[in-house]
Structures are given as C-alpha cells and as structure tokens.
Amino acid sequence: MRDKLKSVIHHLKSKKVAYGDIRYVSTTHQSINVKDRVVESVSQDEDSGVGIRVIVDGGWGFAATSELSDGELIKTANLAIKIAKTSAMTVKNKVRLARVKPYIDKYSTKYKEDPFAVPLDEKIDLLLKVTEILHAKRMIKTAEASLDFYRIKKFFCSTEGAFIEQDIIESGGGYMATAVSGTESQRRTYPSSHRGDFACAGYEFIRQMGLIENAERVADEAVALLKAPVCPATETTIIITGSQMALQIHESCGHPSELDRVLGTEISLAGGSFMTLDKLGRFKYGSPIVNIVADSTIKGGLGTFGYDDEGVKACRTNIIKEGVLVGYLTSRETAPLINAVSNGCMRADGWSKIPLIRMTNINLEPGEWEYDDLIADTKDGILFDTNKTWSIDDRRLNFQFGTEVAWQIKNGKKVQMYKNPIYTGITPQFWNSCDAICNMNHWHIWGIPSCGKGEPMQTAHVAHGASPCRFRNISVGVRK
C-alpha cells in the first residue's frame, strides 16, 4: 500500500498540483446488540479505500474510491484534479495552507487487551447478563445492551513529504432500560446515553465499566421514574453531572468553536457560530473558573490520535481561559485567518469523506470542589443526570437540554426524584453563571461516537472531559 500511495503522490507532483494528499483508511467495526435476552445482531464491517485531496488553481478537489488498483488510483487522482479546477471557477481568494512539518512517523493507541481477540461468546454473555438483570424488574419493558469495537488503520501521504501511519483501537458499550406503565414510558441508561461510553482503549475499558454492578440500580431508577412527579418549571440553581456536562460542552462550546462554522462554511446544514472572530481574546464566554481546552494528546480520549487527517501533530490548545474566548478548533486552511498554525482538528469519517474541522477531546478543566460538598453547599436546586434530549439554535446560543432524571436538592441533600427534566439558556449567560466545578476525583473523559456534521453527513468520534458543575439562576421546565 505504501508504494501505491507514494506513486499517486508522484503522479500529483507530475501534474503540478499546488498541494496534494492521499489517505488510505481501513476500518473494522464489530458491533454486538442484545435486546430483551436475545442477541439481536452481531456484525462485523470491513471498509477500506483511499481519498485524494488536491489544490489546483486555488480551489479544492476531492475524489475517493474503494477500488485500489493502480489504474483506479491514478484515475481518481485525475478526477480530484478535474474537480479542483471546477472549484476554482468560483474562488475569490486562493486557498493558502498554514505551514506544517512534513512528519514521517508511526502512532498506535496504547491498550492492554485487544478487543478483537476477546471471544465473541464472552462479550455476548456479558450483555445477556446485563439484560437479564434489567428484566428482573417487572416494569422494564425493553432492555438493550451493546458493545462496539473499532480497529482503524490509516496512512497519510502528502506532496510536502509527509508519510504517517496510525493504528487506532476504540472500545465502548452501554445499556438502556425502558420502563412502561400505561402511556407512560421512562428510560435510564448506563454509563451514559448515546450507546454508552467510549475510549481509545482495549477491552480493559469494558472490564472496568461496572456494567453488571450498576444494572439493578439503573432498572430501579427507570421504574421509579414512572411514578416520579414532572420536574417543575422554575428558575433555580442547578447541578449537572459529568456525562450531561459532556453534552453541554459538546453543543455549546465544542461546535461553536469550530473555525469553519465561525467562517460560515458549514452554515447550510450545521449552522454558524456566535463565537465570531471579533470576540477572540476579549469575549467573556464564562465565569473565571471556566477553562476549556482541546486536547488530542490525552490518554484514552476518544478524540486522541497521533496526527489529524492533514498530517498535523496532536496537541493541546486553550479555547476558553479563565472564562475568556482565546482559541478555536482549526485546520491548515483556516488557521492563517487568525494568524495561527493549525491545532490539528481536521478529521474525516473514513477514507471516502473530505476532512472537516472536528472536535477532538474538548475538556472542561477540573475545579476544586468535592461532589458531596457541592451538594451539601446547595440549599435549593435541582440535580440533572444523563442526557436524553438536545436542541440548540444554528448559532449555538439558545439551547434546551433534557436529562433522563433529576433530583430536587433541599438544604444540601438529594431528595425528590423528578421525571422529564429540562433546562434552557443562552450559552454565554449560562456559562457565566457557573460558580462551582468539581475536582479531578470526579472528572472523567466521556467518549461520544456519534457527532454529526457536514454534507454528506460525517460521524466523528469525540470526547469531553468533565466533572459535575453548578450553575445559578437557570430556567428549568417548559413555558406553556
């Protein structure tokens, strides 16, 4: 494969493209789904091909193929060149890329236990046991559990001389119990919604998740929700647990800090951003205790890698520092527009898609509070746990998020359980009301394998480090 890729690069150079790169990606995805004591599906998908990206006459062209013969690769390279020339028909400013060192390197995920070497029977047994425990509660109508494993092999080769080889391993899983009574339906998931929790790690990640140990509690909570009162509409103090904070960071900081959105190039589908360039370095995004970083180097994060999909080395970048907007997620094309170098956020959903600016691990840095102290310090409030619904406007300002469960906090104690809890806000007002963040003891990197963006839709695997946080004067419930 190396020689095939190098010969395409040689061909692109002979065609005098301003820039060219080729990515080979081979992905194996194993997915196991158990529902109601029955193995609903076990599948293994194999997918490989190349994507070729070029700049000609200042315009971009991209072509991708799953056929890997020498002739097809050259044909695809020529098609990319042809497409770039048509892009150039409307170009106003020729594409200029930030400089990057052309690395020749190898990177592999560090893991202990190859998830593909673990017998299928063992994985299936684990999920069957989980659904058995969930179904022990009479009111649980549906119990679903899943495991997913990815093995991704990547080569990146550019006309600038880069040649990078990466081997990524990802593991994840989770489950959901749905309780039904009459027309009422309530669910609880573990360890989080969106198919659970994921990491760049081996099967050791699954073994330490506590899937079995938490199943009875999860089923009990789903059943209890059926009889719980609806969360009242009010304005109050709220505490948000780590997994819901991951969603909060994702929607209200991760997406709006993508520089392509800021520059308007994702406006037609995913929308724009309120974090406009004039705000860089001066906009008070949050309270002074809010520090958010993009960090693709952190061990185990689902957004951790060696190099992004245009050969930029993984790194750590401040996005929000002491409450102030100080950075964006960038690419080689967009970084020069803020007089910066790329911080390595260009990622493609496989070989067939064009790289876009995507989140990596967007982490809220831990604060100083112990979780029990935070609850004890809250006289009157509501605790929100585990994401259920998410909606935000196309500039990422007005959001409404719902969780699976909430609890009233009264005089420093968790008391009444609530169902159908929702909170809403305007992003900067919300983050400026943050007055407490829990410390490293309660901090976890939540892996999300389903971040959507782009046309055709691309799914990115991203993560968010977070711990429970407290916010003041937040609107809860729905205005009638």
Place this chain on the structure above:
Amino acid sequence: MIGENRILTTLRAVIKKSPAEHTEAVFIGGTLGLTRYANSYIHQNLTENNTKVIFRTVTNSRIGVTSTNSFNKDDLYRGLVNSFKIAQHQQPNPDFKGLPMSCKHKKTKTFFEPTAIYSPRQRAEVIRKICRQAEKYGITMAGAFSTSSSEIAVVNSNGLALYQPLTTAYINLIAMTDTSSGYAEALSRRVVKIPFASLTETAFKKCLDGRNPVDIEPGRYDVILEPVAVSSIIDWLSSIAFGAKPYLEKTSFLSNKLGKKVMGSEMTIYDDGSDSSGLAFPFDFEGVPKKRVYFVKKGIAGRPVYDTIYAAKAKTRSTGHCMPPGFSGGPMASNIFIAPGKKSKSSLIASVKNGILVTRFFYINGLLNTTKAMMTGMTRDGTFRIKNGKIIGPVKNLRFTESVTKAFSRIGGISKETQLVKNWWKDIGCCSAPTILIKRFNFSGKTEF
C-alpha cells in the same frame, strides 16, 4: 455503475457456496458528486465512489451479519464465511421465520441517465450563476448541490434476486445578508426537474424580506409551517413512532391506539414506496415489496411498518420496510406522504389574524416524551409575523416545545400544494409535505437573531 448482470451473477455465485441454511446478500453502491458552497464560492467539491455488500447468514435461527466494501469474489466469499462464523456464536433468534421468497414487483423507473452523468463542471456552473445573481442584491450564498447514481440489489438463497438503479439530484440554497437568511431546496430523481431559477428567487425573497428582524415574545401563535418545516417534524415521527420497534415497545404515540383518534380529522399520514410522485423505491432491503401503510387516516391511528423479524414478533406480515442488515433501529418508514388539503397556501396565510410563518426548523429533538410526541426545535432561515392575513415583517428566531399529536389536532388548514423534501433516507425516500396551518402553536423560547 457495476450493472445488474455483474452484480446479480456475482452475488448468486457467492451465495451458492454458502455453508449456511439461509443466506442473503445486499448490495449498496454508487457514485456521489457533491458541490458545497459558502460565502458565495465553492469550498468543498467531491466525488465518492463506493460499494458495500452486507451478508446475513442464518443457521438454526442463529444470525450473523458482516459487510465488506470490496466487490472482489474472494473478499465477498470471505465476508460470507465470517458471517457464518459469527452466527455460530449467536443465540437463536425466535423471531426469524425464514428469508422472503421471490415474488412479483411493480416496475418502477428510478434511474435517469442525464442525472447520472451530470458533471462537477455542470454543478459548478449552476452555483456560479446563482452566486453572481446574488451579488447584485448584496446577498451571500451557501448551500450544497449533489447528483448521485446508485445501485441496490438483494439476493437470497430462496432464489430472490432484485436489482434497482437509482439517481437523485438535490440542491439547497441559503441566501444571507448581515441580518437575515432565506432558504429553498428541491429534490428529484431527475436533475432536469430541479427549478433552479424559482428556488433562487424564493431564497432571495425570503432573505431580503427577512432583513432586520424584530424581537417577539414567545407564546402561543397560529403558525404556518411550510413543507420543509413540516417534513422535519415528520422525520422525527418516523423515528419515534412509525416503526414497529417503538410501536411494540410501547413508546410510540400509536401504541395501543389502533382505531382511536390521535390527530385532527384533516390529518392523513402514510408511507408508500411505490408511489412515483415521491422518491419511489419499490422493495426493501430484504426484497419485500413496499406496501402502503397508513399511520394516521383522517385523524385515526393506524399501524406501523414492519420487516419480517418484527412482523413475526407481532404475528403479522412484513410491509416491506426492512432497513439494511445490522441497522438496529428496526423497520423504518422512508417514503412518507401527508395528504394535501383543498386550500391554497396563500389562502391559509390570508386566514391568519395573528400568527407566525416558519420556513424551516433547526435541530428538532423528538425524545422529550415520545408517547406524546413531544418535541422541541428552533426556527431558522425565514421566520415572519402574520397580521390580519398579511405577512408584515420578519421576527427573530423562536424555540417551539409542543406535543405534535396535540398540535396536529388543532389544524386550521392544509395546502393543496405539496413539496418533496429530503429526509434521512435521501436516495430511497423523501417526505411529500404540504403547508399546514396549526392553531395556538407553543413557542417556548427565543434567541438573539
């Protein structure tokens, strides 16, 4: 395009060697050409050529699924054998009653050569023309224009062998000024049917009329939902209510409601993959012909769509709505029609005393309370105030939070004009939606633009 003969011959030959009791191969392949533009220039421009073959093998009701994107015979056979090996580790699935038998299908023309050969240059020329027109009005353009050709085939060990070539053309346009945006889109199997000039005019008009929007307080307003807005709500209903999975799990608003009134008598919603006035696709991914299924007929609850597995669970027959093997969401409705009304869109607007017109929604979420079809979402790209039957000006965007079944029980009128709107299953389906007037629609919040 690989072609019917080569695809069916290859898959038949591979299946013939299968060690499994039942074997099925689903082929999905094709070429997508997509040109995206923003800030009035093309910033992404691509061609993707891919194939995927998904094998489902079953022995003693134990099911294994694998896929490969190689069409090499050796790779295909290896994929099939892996599927057989996976099945050995499976538990028997009591709802597997066998693969479908071969049967007659309605011939449906879904492939049009001019769309298949439409070039990147042709797409760029259309976009260049739109952007140049926009410049005259001080408008900036963004959007995407795609043309694609695909092939779908289903072959199984019962002798079923189906092949369907498809083409799809889709464009969306967002026209923008500093304070406004306007939207238009069109979808067709035939690129020559895309009305570029009128789409451009619509997007420009909404954008120019939408300049300097004013603040409006949330609350209940009569609302005109244009087809794209209606379709995005229906997309969510399809996911949370119209499939057998949520229906049998009793999380759908249709569960236990067969024959009962769930919406206003004006509302009829059905799925029909064989109706060429939509984006027809005649069979599902098991090769079962698509049947018309009424979810709501004159306000009365009907039934969901089924594949063979869910049909066995419910002791009924497949309606031809199986998704590709490995899809965990169960059978899905993908060719949805909302029956049109008798009034014109303009007469609906003229009947509104104090209301709001919504061009489209953004980021709807339908998981708030699925048994009540409670949803939330934001308006975007053209939200206007209506007073005394006239559109009087633009308003800033609003959030709605509303039970859709309740909202569709307060219908003030449905337009006779309908539009095909892209949904999550773009190449094999869409939503045919009219404009709908809903009384006292609940806007629960507002944003800053």
